Amino acid sequence: MYRITAREDLAPVTKLFKVYAPEVARKAKAGQFVIVRIDEEGERVPLTIADYDRDSGEITIVFQEVGKTTKQMGLMKVGDEFASFVGPLGLPTDIEKYGTVLVVGGGVGIAPIYPIARALHEAGNKVIAIIGARNQSLLFWEDKMRSVSDELIVCTDDGSYARKALVTEPMKEILSSDHKPDIIWAIGPAIMMKFAALATQPFGVKTIVSLNSIMVDGTGMCGACRVEVGGKTKFVCVDGPEFDGHQMDWQLLLDRQRIYLDQEKRATELFEQHAHGGCRCGEGK
Amino acid sequence: MAKVAPRNEMPRQDPHVRGRNFDEVALGYSAEQALAEAQRCLQCKNPTCRDGCPVNVRIPEFILALRDNDMWRAVEMLKDKNNLPAICGRVCPQETQCEEKCVLGKKFEPVAIGRLERYVADWEIGQGVRKPTVAPPTGKKVAVIGAGPAGLTCAGDLAKLGHQVVIYESLHAPGGVLIYGIPEFRLPKAIVRTEVQYVQSLGAELRLNSVIGKLATVDELFAQGYDAIFLGTGAGLPMFMNIPGENLNGVYSANEFLTRTNLMKAYKFPEYDTPIMIGKQVAVIGAGNVAMDSARCALRLGADRVQVVYRRTKAEAPARAEELENAEEEGIEFHYLTNPVSILGTDKGWVSGIRLQKQQLGEPDASGRPRPVPIPGSEYEEQVDMVIMALGTRPNPMVFTDTPSLERTKHGTVVANEESGRTKRERIWSGGDIVTGAATVISAMGAGKRAAADIDAYLKNPQQTWWVE
Numbered sequence: 001m002y003r004i005t006a007r008e009d010l011a012p013v014t015k016l017f018k019v020y021a022p023e024v025a026r027k028a029k030a031g032q033f034v035i036v037r038i039d040e041e042g043e044r045v046p047l048t049i050a051d052y053d054r055d056s057g058e059i060t061i062v063f064q065e066v067g068k069t070t071k072q073m074g075l076m077k078v079g080d081e082f083a084s085f086v087g088p089l090g091l092p093t094d095i096e097k098y099g100t101v102l103v104v105g106g107g108v109g110i111a112p113i114y115p116i117a118r119a120l121h122e123a124g125n126k127v128i129a130i131i132g133a134r135n136q137s138l139l140f141w142e143d144k145m146r147s148v149s150d151e152l153i154v155c156t157d158d159g160s161y162a163r164k165a166l167v168t169e170p171m172k173e174i175l176s177s178d179h180k181p182d183i184i185w186a187i188g189p190a191i192m193m194k195f196a197a198l199a200t201q202p203f204g205v206k207t208i209v210s211l212n213s214i215m216v217d218g219t220g221m222c223g224a225c226r227v228e229v230g231g232k233t234k235f236v237c238v239d240g241p242e243f244d245g246h247q248m249d250w251q252l253l254l255d256r257q258r259i260y261l262d263q264e265k266r267a268t269e270l271f272e273q274h275a276h277g278g279c280r281c282g283e284g285k
Numbered sequence: 286m287a288k289v290a291p292r293n294e295m296p297r298q299d300p301h302v303r304g305r306n307f308d309e310v311a312l313g314y315s316a317e318q319a320l321a322e323a324q325r326c327l328q329c330k331n332p333t334c335r336d337g338c339p340v341n342v343r344i345p346e347f348i349l350a351l352r353d354n355d356m357w358r359a360v361e362m363l364k365d366k367n368n369l370p371a372i373c374g375r376v377c378p379q380e381t382q383c384e385e386k387c388v389l390g391k392k393f394e395p396v397a398i399g400r401l402e403r404y405v406a407d408w409e410i411g412q413g414v415r416k417p418t419v420a421p422p423t424g425k426k427v428a429v430i431g432a433g434p435a436g437l438t439c440a441g442d443l444a445k446l447g448h449q450v451v452i453y454e455s456l457h458a459p460g461g462v463l464i465y466g467i468p469e470f471r472l473p474k475a476i477v478r479t480e481v482q483y484v485q486s487l488g489a490e491l492r493l494n495s496v497i498g499k500l501a502t503v504d505e506l507f508a509q510g511y512d513a514i515f516l517g518t519g520a521g522l523p524m525f526m527n528i529p530g531e532n533l534n535g536v537y538s539a540n541e542f543l544t545r546t547n548l549m550k551a552y553k554f555p556e557y558d559t560p561i562m563i564g565k566q567v568a569v570i571g572a573g574n575v576a577m578d579s580a581r582c583a584l585r586l587g588a589d590r591v592q593v594v595y596r597r598t599k600a601e602a603p604a605r606a607e608e609l610e611n612a613e614e615e616g617i618e619f620h621y622l623t624n625p626v627s628i629l630g631t632d633k634g635w636v637s638g639i640r641l642q643k644q645q646l647g648e649p650d651a652s653g654r655p656r657p658v659p660i661p662g663s664e665y666e667e668q669v670d671m672v673i674m675a676l677g678t679r680p681n682p683m684v685f686t687d688t689p690s691l692e693r694t695k696h697g698t699v700v701a702n703e704e705s706g707r708t709k710r711e712r713i714w715s716g717g718d719i720v721t722g723a724a725t726v727i728s729a730m731g732a733g734k735r736a737a738a739d740i741d742a743y744l745k746n747p748q749q750t751w752w753v754e
């Protein structure tokens with residue numbers, strides 16, 4: 001079992017957990033993910049590693065409450081345990097000295113972009129960072145991002161905080177400026193990554209995205225997470241999660257994310273009917 | 286051999302009922318049926334049945350004890366060579382192994398060895414499995430990677446011999462293909478759990494959720510003090526056909542479909558959290574055991590029509606005869622000499638049909654089976670909303686991260702000696718599907734058993750030269 005050692009509510013629906021998993025923490029690198037499972041009835045959910053501490057043996061995960069499982073996770077407290085916490089999975093980010101790098105985190109994507117920005121910064125790159133969210137309440141880690149970037153731009157879609165803009169606007173400005181980045185990372189909801197990749201394509205700057213596909217085992221066994229990159233089928237779990245955003249078949253990715261929408265809706269409704277304060281009684285388990 | 290009673294049939298659930306539930310299909314012998322079947326055994330002076338068994342189970346001995354109504358002795362004889370008899374009694378292809386070699390089978394039907402094995406193993410489970418005697422600790426440590434049939438067998442044998450064994454399993458439940466692949470109605474998961482607990486009772490430690498290659502490399506395991514490593518990670522990577530439409534919503538690899546259904550218990554959604562699509566018109570591509578399992582799961586999940594599509598004929602179908610028969614009885618349709626050319630989809634990205642082409646058999650190919658040759662102009666379409674690709678699997682390369690010195694074939698399988706399981710790298714043994722490519726549970730168990738014997742010999746005498754280049 002894998003115990004939650006710290007919890008922080010980053011936004012009303014965005015939660016941070018630190019989980020004690022020393023073996024995972026020992027090997028974790030920026031860009032990798034874990035698969036968590038709450039209990040014996042639970043599904044296996046991939047979550048990108050937001051931070052790791054090799055000394056304390058903790059992995060930080062950040063998630064947004066969207067469906068049954070993440071809502072149930074939102075009720076977990078310090079001291080509660082995950083039945084499974086598997087990792088570090090996927091290929092780590094290719095950290096090198098590229099020169100100037102642009103890192104972009106949208107919404108809950110700010111969490112996975114942070115360790116990448118930090119590693120790129122430590123590798124001697126000039127890091128320009130953009131973080132954005134729909135509104136102020138969904139924004140987090142501004143200070144942490146500032147500490148690992150040479151320049152930080154903050155924006156909200158509705159202008160409730162900082163600059164009113166979608167992240168693609170400052171991205172285009174930076175790409176048109178004199179200090180054009182050598183490479184870009186953009187992480188966030190699929191639709192944001194799609195438009196980020198479309199925005200950078202005309203400038204010819206390689207843009208890496210990190211995909212959070214539906215998975216089961218996370219080790220290449222099932223193929224649930226398959227995507228098409230450059231016309232070839234790839235498994236996000238073992239070939240990714242990072243891919244060249246300019247090569248992605250975005251429509252396929254968006255379609256495949258919708259496979260279980262009906263079932264997810266049903267499970268969420270059932271959960272909310274029964275989840276009076278987190279009690280799972282009456283669920284027929 | 287003048288008068289031989291006919292082979293005793295094993296009761297099964299009615300096909301019309303079982304096609305809609307996940308309960309076990311084959312119900313097992315009653316005590317009377319088991320005794321009657323045991324009476325058929327000739328107790329040959331030179332039994333040939335044992336030679337047909339990859340782990341050389343003491344077949345005549347356990348049947349004799351059963352006949353004498355000495356059940357604990359039957360258990361002892363059975364488990365002398367086999368740590369997982371309740372599993373083998375259910376999923377072994379006995380018709381091509383022990384039963385094929387049964388002397389009685391030359392003129393009559395062979396003794397139903399598999400059904401007797403199951404009966405004895407289930408009897409023991411009913412009584413409460415006894416902990417066997419284990420040799421005193423040797424102080425040697427072995428890491429077994431993968432808790433499937435090969436790994437569990439190897440671990441059980443090594444633990445019995447007094448070695449300290451740790452089994453690393455990437456999934457959250459032990460059993461490998463026994464737990465994620467083979468469905469409940471063919472192999473109840475409670476049986477797998479009992480057999481795994483038996484291996485643990487021998488002293489083997491199980492570490493779940495541990496992906497070797499990611500959590501630790503093989504070299505790091507050696508650095509942690511292991512004296513030997515057995516790799517039994519199976520063949521878990523699904524194959525696809527690379528035809529248009531294969532990534533549409535509603536196309537599953539058999540691995541994904543079965544893992545969701547069996548390991549994750551999606552058939553109990555929403556009591557269990559993992560969802561699965563319910564196909565109404567399902568096409569399963571392939572005719573191996575995995576294809577039969579997929580087709581029969583699709584039926585039980587609520588499909589109206591399930592079609593198995595296979596490019597050769599029934600004679601070449603790799604599935605066990607019994608599984609083909611079970612599927613036919615349950616109403617699964619078979620389209621032989623047929624192959625998909627593309628999968629058709631809606632503008633929203635969901636499967637809407639499949640385009641098929643008739644085949645004819647040609648000259649034998651590399652596998653020795655006649656090559657299917659497409660018949661031009663024979664394409665036609667079928668309306669389906671789900672397609673399951675059951676085309677076979679390859680070894681997962683993940684375990685080899687940072688282990689470049691381990692020699693592999695172009696198919697990704699590990700090069701290992703068939704008799705000893707020794708790989709080209711010192712102190713690493715391997716066996717099961719990772720070496721042979723997808724094969725049977727019992728052949729993987731046989732490989733695990735032979736490797737355990739060789740590892741034990743090595744641990745007792747590590748000074749001897751074991752690897753020569």
